[in-house]
Amino acid sequence: AQSVSQHNHHVILSEAASLELGCNYSYGGTVNLFWYVQYPGQHLQLLLKYFSGDPLVKGIKGFEAEFIKSKFSFNLRKPSVQWSDTAEYFCAVSHLSSGSARQLTFGSGTQLTVLP
Amino acid sequence: EPEVTQTPSHQVTQMGQEVILRCVPISNHLYFYWYRQILGQKVEFLVSFYNNEISEKSEIFDDRFSVERPDGSNFTLKIRSTKLEDSAMYFCASRLNQQNSPLHFGNGTRLTVT
Numbered sequence: 460a461q462s463v464s465q466h467n468h469h470v471i472l473s474e475a476a477s478l479e480l481g482c483n484y485s486y487g488g489t490v491n492l493f494w495y496v497q498y499p500g501q502h503l504q505l506l507l508k509y510f511s512g513d514p515l516v517k518g519i520k521g522f523e524a525e526f527i528k529s530k531f532s533f534n535l536r537k538p539s540v541q542w543s544d545t546a547e548y549f550c551a552v553s554h555l556s557s558g559s560a561r562q563l564t565f566g567s568g569t570q571l572t573v574l575p
Numbered sequence: 576e577p578e579v580t581q582t583p584s585h586q587v588t589q590m591g592q593e594v595i596l597r598c599v600p601i602s603n604h605l606y607f608y609w610y611r612q613i614l615g616q617k618v619e620f621l622v623s624f625y626n627n628e629i630s631e632k633s634e635i636f637d638d639r640f641s642v643e644r645p646d647g648s649n650f651t652l653k654i655r656s657t658k659l660e661d662s663a664m665y666f667c668a669s670r671l672n673q674q675n676s677p678l679h680f681g682n683g684t685r686l687t688v689t
Contacts, residue, residue, distance in 0.1 A: 493677060502579075503618070503666065503680040549618060562608060562631060563678060565618040 463552050465566035472540050473574050480535040480569050482550030492533040493551040493563065494524055503549065509533065520544070542575045577601045581667050581681035588657055588688055596652040596684045598667030607650045608668040608678065609642065611635070618666065624650065657688045 466481040484490065494506040507518025514526040524535045533550060550566040580599045588594050600607050609621040623630040624642055632640075639655045650669075654661055664685050668678040 495680075502682040505677045505679075508677050551618075562620045562623050563610075563618075564620065565610075567617040 463566035478537040579681035600669030604669035611663040
């Protein structure tokens with residue numbers, strides 16, 4: 460079974476600091492990769508996704524992620540975080556499963572706290 | 576922008592009772608999902624639904640769980656004989672197709688079993 464690992468459970472940064480959240484997955488076949496964000500009290504929202512093509516993908520709110528196939532990684536980055544980026548961030552992977560439903564497998568999440 | 580809507584936002588029930596969690600997916604979406612997130616844990620897949628039948632389900636989705644799309648707009652999750660460990664946030668999601676469309680999630684229903 461595939462798994463998704465997020466290395467940092469809680470990251471605390473000051474405003475304007477750079478951010479990198481790690482994500483590694485275990486599945487060896489063709490995968491689709493996602494980062495979702497969950498702001499306090501809100502639902503999961505898609506930040507960015509990778510299906511194919513340029514491994515450096517840009518998402519909303521200045522976030523980007525790089526797919527490195529050889530490392531099975533899809534790390535999330537932002538050059539300068541803001542207080543409003545405080546949220547929980549989930550990496551997720553989907554692949555064509557036996558049920559053909561492309562269900563997502565989520566990582567355990569990283570809580571980002573940005574200090575003003 | 577169309578959204579996935581879930582009701583209620585919070586449901587409290589006694590152990591052993593039945594609950595129904597309701598979801599209205601985005602209207603032209605074809606694939607529907609339920610996920611849950613126990614407090615402090617990761618989001619876990621429960622079940623996927625396509626063409627009026629379950630496509631896939633996880634080991635969490637035992638015979639106390641069922642899903643239904645009764646009227647072409649609602650997508651419900653029913654849990655019978657609820658247990659304390661069913662307490663979690665339950666998220667409904669939908670997607671347009673399998674190929675290049677991401678999942679859109681609802682706000683979730685917090686289920687508390689006492």
